[in-house]
Amino acid sequence: MQIIPKFICHRAAARFLIIIAVMLTPLPANAHRITVFAWVEGSTAHVESKFSAGKGVNEGKVTVTAPDGTILVTGKTDKSGAFSFEIPRRTELTVTVSAGLGHQGEWTIRPEEISETDGTADPTAIIERSEPLLPATSASEEIPMPEPGPSPGLSRTEIRQIIEAAMEREWERRLEGKLDEKLAPLMRFLAQQEMKGPTVQDIFAGIGYIFGLVGVAAYVASRRRKPAQERPEGPKGHKGPEVPEVPEVPEGLKEEEEFGA
Amino acid sequence: MHIAEGVLSGPVIAAGMAVAGAGTAIGLKQLDFDRIAQTGILSASFFVASLVHVPVGPSSVHLILNGIVGLMLGWAAFPAILVALVLQGILFGFGGITTLGVNTVIMAGPAVICHYLFGFMIPKKPPISLTAAFGCGALSVFFAAIFVGLALVFTQESFIEVSGAVVAANLPVMIIEGIITAFCVAFLKKVQPSLLPGYPG
Numbered sequence: 001m002q003i004i005p006k007f008i009c010h011r012a013a014a015r016f017l018i019i020i021a022v023m024l025t026p027l028p029a030n031a032h033r034i035t036v037f038a039w040v041e042g043s044t045a046h047v048e049s050k051f052s053a054g055k056g057v058n059e060g061k062v063t064v065t066a067p068d069g070t071i072l073v074t075g076k077t078d079k080s081g082a083f084s085f086e087i088p089r090r091t092e093l094t095v096t097v098s099a100g101l102g103h104q105g106e107w108t109i110r111p112e113e114i115s116e117t118d119g120t121a122d123p124t125a126i127i128e129r130s131e132p133l134l135p136a137t138s139a140s141e142e143i144p145m146p147e148p149g150p151s152p153g154l155s156r157t158e159i160r161q162i163i164e165a166a167m168e169r170e171w172e173r174r175l176e177g178k179l180d181e182k183l184a185p186l187m188r189f190l191a192q193q194e195m196k197g198p199t200v201q202d203i204f205a206g207i208g209y210i211f212g213l214v215g216v217a218a219y220v221a222s223r224r225r226k227p228a229q230e231r232p233e234g235p236k237g238h239k240g241p242e243v244p245e246v247p248e249v250p251e252g253l254k255e256e257e258e259f260g261a
Numbered sequence: 262m263h264i265a266e267g268v269l270s271g272p273v274i275a276a277g278m279a280v281a282g283a284g285t286a287i288g289l290k291q292l293d294f295d296r297i298a299q300t301g302i303l304s305a306s307f308f309v310a311s312l313v314h315v316p317v318g319p320s321s322v323h324l325i326l327n328g329i330v331g332l333m334l335g336w337a338a339f340p341a342i343l344v345a346l347v348l349q350g351i352l353f354g355f356g357g358i359t360t361l362g363v364n365t366v367i368m369a370g371p372a373v374i375c376h377y378l379f380g381f382m383i384p385k386k387p388p389i390s391l392t393a394a395f396g397c398g399a400l401s402v403f404f405a406a407i408f409v410g411l412a413l414v415f416t417q418e419s420f421i422e423v424s425g426a427v428v429a430a431n432l433p434v435m436i437i438e439g440i441i442t443a444f445c446v447a448f449l450k451k452v453q454p455s456l457l458p459g460y461p462g
Binding site for chain 1: 263264265267268292293294297298300301302304305308309312344345348349352353354
């Protein structure tokens with residue numbers, strides 16, 4: 001082969017790579033990684049699941065398992081990949097969403113995220129317990145008790161302690177409810193963030209890594225190759241005729257230019 | 262085609278790792294100095310290709326490009342695809358680290374098979390070579406779908422069902438990849454045939 005075709009070959013190869021690169025320009029779409037995000041609101045857990053960069057997992061199989069492996073809840077996500085369930089008990093819950101064909105993702109709800117009252121079926125249980133002594137609702141209105149009246153077996157301070165404890169619990173419960181309510185949008189936002197697909201940085205990082213590895217491989221191979229290089233060039237690798245030296249600018253021309261200036 | 266973490270059983274994962282390791286060793290052994298850069302570029306193409314999505318009904322599938330990688334690299338497709346899969350796993354969250362071996366076999370295995378099935382036809386006249394290239398691109402995706410079914414059969418779902426679903430979902434990808442492969446081969450035959458199998462390097 002001659003020199004010029006070889007030169008074109010390189011350019012063509014470069015063009016080929018550019019074409020590949022253009023063909024491979026990422027399009028906004030979705031698939032393949034499933035991200036799952038779950039948060040607790042009151043006694044309900046909300047699950048959101050998405051394929052990378054967007055679409056919800058339509059009719060994904062949801063299984064909620066306890067740490068010991070028992071399956072607590074099963075269900076299917078709706079079209080947008082959402083699913084909600086009543087928290088059966090206060091334990092670590094692993095939510096797995098599977099879309100079949102080897103695609104699945106999971107999220108773990110820690111027991112700390114579930115408030116104490118949520119695990120029980122009836123959140124008013126505490127109030128009921130305190131009711132025989134004093135109704136919790138009226139107790140929260142008036143803290144200093146003017147006339148406790150005759151209460152058999154209980155001193156004033158004891159009653160006060162019981163009331164205060166009950167009130168505190170009631171407060172906590174209300175606060176938690178309120179907080180859950182306020183935090184829900186934030187959690188949803190976090191879920192969206194969590195489910196972002198690959199970014200441009202990721203793509204370039206990967207390509208950079210591969211090129212770096214090529215460099216390492218070339219280095220290793222070149223070290224391995226050194227002894228072999230001493231032998232004369234084999235028939236491999238076409239060598240065109242010697243490139244004639246580019247003729248320099250004739251002396252006369254140079255001088256003329258100098259004269260002109 | 263990427264099987265996620267926690268889907269496969271232990272023996273399948275171990276077998277996948279063993280096969281992927283062997284394939285990578287053979288690939289690295291065969292990889293000579295002149296083809297390192299080519300391997301890297303094809304690895305990068307494979308890495309990025311998974312971001313090109315083809316919408317299929319309610320879901321979507323992505324390009325794999327294992328056909329052209331296998332055709333041009335032969336056994337070196339194993340290290341190329343392994344590296345790309347590691348990076349896809351870390352950076353994109355596709356697949357998983359434990360399933361790396363299985364996923365490598367799923368995609369590099371068909372690549373090597375197609376290299377040997379179609380490679381020798383590439384230097385022939387255009388009708389034959391282009392058909393071979395198309396077949397290489399399409400069948401490597403098809404075989405990958407079969408491999409996915411094989412990997413999953415030991416764990417949860419039935420083989421016919423899974424493979425059928427994967428093949429059906431990837432039909433458009435098979436056609437697109439067949440065309441891409443044919444296009445690449447036609448182009449390379451004109452400008453740099455030494456990159457293709459069957460030509461003197």
